[in-house]
Amino acid sequence: MTTTTANVKPKPNYEATAWKWMRYSGVLLIPLVWIHVAIQDVIVGVHNIDINYVAMRWANVGWQVYDILLLAFAFAHGMNGLRQVSFDFFTSEKARKNLSWVIFIAWIIISFIGAVAIIGGARLNLLNS
Amino acid sequence: MTTLISSLRTTLAGYINYRGREGHYSFLLHRLTGLGTLLFLAIHIVDTATVYWIPELYDHAIAIYRLPIFLVGEIGLVFAVIYHGVNGLRIIYQDMVNPASWTIARQRRAARWTLILSVIIWLPAALIMLNTLLAHL
Secondary structure (H helix, E strand, O other), X not given: OOOOOOOOOOOOOHHHHHHHHHHHHHHHHHHHHHHHHHHHHHHHOXXXXXXXXXXXXXXXXXXXXXXXXXXXXXXXXXXXXXXXXXXXXXXXXXXXXXXXXXXXXXXXXXXXXXXXHHHHOOOHHHOOO | OHHHHHHHHHHHXXXXXXXXXXXHHHHHHHHHHHHHHHHHHHHHXXXXXXXXXXXXXHHHHHHHHOOHHHHHHHHHHHHHHHHHHHHHHHHHHHHHHXXXXXXXXXXXXXXXXXXXXXXXXXXXXXXXXXXXXXXXO
């Protein structure tokens, strides 16, 4: 008896694409996050960070682009990861759909808050001291 | 509601009772480090964004991060970020580049090396941060 195997390539659906992007964004996040953590947490340190430091960094368009990329990729990767973990605990289609929406809206709102701040920069003029 | 609770219980029991040794532990560690980092990230985006939205709040937020308990947490956060990255690379390598390495023995060895490599990368950073922490006590 002979067996034939066919290479079946299913049409990629949303979940398959999201899963693949977890890998792509993950690879990109290793340099992005590690450099960010090495500079801010290890070399500079939280004791040397204040609003003037943030203002100085975001006065540089290169760091603005860097932080936008970090915000976009890290937070999307994290929120989609949360969605995937939550699917382990919530198995009904309806619950998963609702959860996905809640996570998506939270992602949009927090990303918006962060992106406006990076583009707008630190508003030192609002400080009254 | 009862089905929800029972499904939560089933999943959690599976997380805890599954006996997959290294593969199981690295799965749990990957999830914990990922969720932990996400929790911090969400807070971190909002607190940093205060420099634009409510600038006078930023120094209060930073003052909280300078508390010793948060500095210890920060050292843990750096480990989480390193482990999640190294383990992510292991998963990508074994899954997409070299699927033949998905044997139990090789997976266990890879999982152990992932932890060792993560600690090696983390230690210098942890020592520098511990030094800073002690200097500001």
